[in-house]
Amino acid sequence: MLGLKRSPWVFDKLLARKQSKGSDVPAMSITPVSVKRIDSVLKIEWKDGHRTEIGLADLRRNCPCAECRKTPPKVVEANDPLKLFDDQPIALVGASLVGNYAIQFNWNDGHSHGIYSFDFLRSLCKCSNCTAPAGDGFTR
Numbered sequence: 284m285l286g287l288k289r290s291p292w293v294f295d296k297l298l299a300r301k302q303s304k305g306s307d308v309p310a311m312s313i314t315p316v317s318v319k320r321i322d323s324v325l326k327i328e329w330k331d332g333h334r335t336e337i338g339l340a341d342l343r344r345n346c347p348c349a350e351c352r353k354t355p356p357k358v359v360e361a362n363d364p365l366k367l368f369d370d371q372p373i374a375l376v377g378a379s380l381v382g383n384y385a386i387q388f389n390w391n392d393g394h395s396h397g398i399y400s401f402d403f404l405r406s407l408c409k410c411s412n413c414t415a416p417a418g419d420g421f422t423r
Contacts, residue, residue, distance in 0.1 A: 313405045318386065320375055323360075327404060335408040343373045343390055345407055346397035356394065 317328040325342055327335040340360045346352075358373050377389035381398050389395040405413075 313401045315401060315404075323372075323374075325375075329405065333405075333408075333412070335405060335410070335413075337404070337407050337409075339375060340373050341407065342388070342399075343392075343394075346394065347399060347403055348394075348396040350396060351394075356392065 314330040315327045316330050317326075319326045320339075323339045325337045325339060327337070329335065340358045343356060343358050346356060360372055371391060374391040375388055376391050377395075379387050381387050385398045385400040386404070387395065387398050408414075
């Protein structure tokens with residue numbers, strides 16, 4: 284497991300090492316070259332040059348595991364005016380790469396079942412290029 288508390292840059296070296304090793308598996312079309320946690324945002328730079336920023340609360344709410352798809356998690360954000368005294372804001376406590384296709388996050392609410400494929404992470408991007416209607420001339 285990679286400890287995100289120690290450094291927001293934890294994935295960069297590991298991703299570079301995985302990408303430099305020879306493999307019989309064809310390269311994924313959507314591959315991150317850099318994954319950083321900065322404050323409450325996960326910042327991903329993709330091999331094609333695109334950059335994605337995903338709030339940790341959005342990332343946790345969109346957990347793709349069966350448990351969360353059945354019953355969406357209650358996520359508390361640091362700036363939530365309705366949070367109770369004992370509610371803790373959502374935070375990443377660790378993460379690990381899953382093969383050459385995904386990241387598994389460990390959350391402070393004890394959850395760690397979600398496997399976020401690179402394609403899925405890219406689909407969570409809310410930038411204007413990614414959210415523009417099809418046929419608008421933007422490249423995705």
